[in-house]
Amino acid sequence: MGLEWYLGLSALLFTVGVVGVLIRRNAIIIFMCIELMLNAANLAFVAISRELGDPSGQVFVFFVMTVAAAEVAIGLAIIVSVFKHRETVNVDEVDSLKG
């Protein structure tokens, strides 16, 4: 299987993540879509890593996963505290910062 198949699949997965962020209003689902995008990037990293015979791509995936784990922990903590104050996770209703 050539590189283009993996990169194409990665692009499609990333697109699904972008569309999800745009059309859903539940903050938790938006978070899951961000995870989808990070995973699509990981797939591209590993595919190119194999193509070039360079292990750096796989090490980068490791770092992306670490950052994703940190991001999910913080993000979910924010969602929990927003829910405690506002009783909602709908991002359209959480608009106090709107100018």
Place this chain on the structure above:
Amino acid sequence: MDAEPILFIVFGALALIGAVAVIGFKNPVYSAIALIGTFFAQAGLFVLLGAHFVAAVQVIVYAGAIMVLFLFVIMLLNLGSVRADQPKAGIAKGAAIVLGIIFALEGVYIAVNVSKGTAVAQVKQESTVGGGAITEAQLEEIGEIEATYQLTRDEINTEYVPQVATADKTLESLTAVEAQTLIQTIQQEMGKTERIGTVLFSKFLLPFEVTSLILLAALIGVIALVKREEPKEVS
């Protein structure tokens, strides 16, 4: 080798179906389960690409830790049957889908073109390997591999040379074709935990340490965020 296209299509289709299901389901619990499916399918794709360590970490960290956190929060907030999440109104949704299609086409176009570029480079590289003894360029490449993975010449002679030639040969006495096979053999083992570990703790040692700082910051941040403000009077 023949199984790769079939497995790619199976895992790729599973990943895409799971991804679409994530944004399709109304109930966040179902979305989370679909996302776990996508992560498993991607772990399969990583195995196909020879990245065994990354595949294992994918299942353990993503499908295990991160998704448990998601499910835990969904259950904690009792969102199973929320009223809140009607999809956005017509115009926003339509615009999002149009943008999505454009974005997908763009991505696929770039993917195809990028791989055309690398394919040309590869053909050039392969065409230089002819008969005769091992070339300077190959020795240089093996030198780079030794530096990256911290292998000694002895290890290559005892472990990898017998795989491509007879055991009594050493690296310097290989033919160019055998040397090319040797380089490919070592590169195919790139995803092994041992190799990734060596690279992670040599070339990427500083980023690795910085990662621990990020995790520490996240840890402190989460504790500060969810800390209960204790009322003054303690009962």
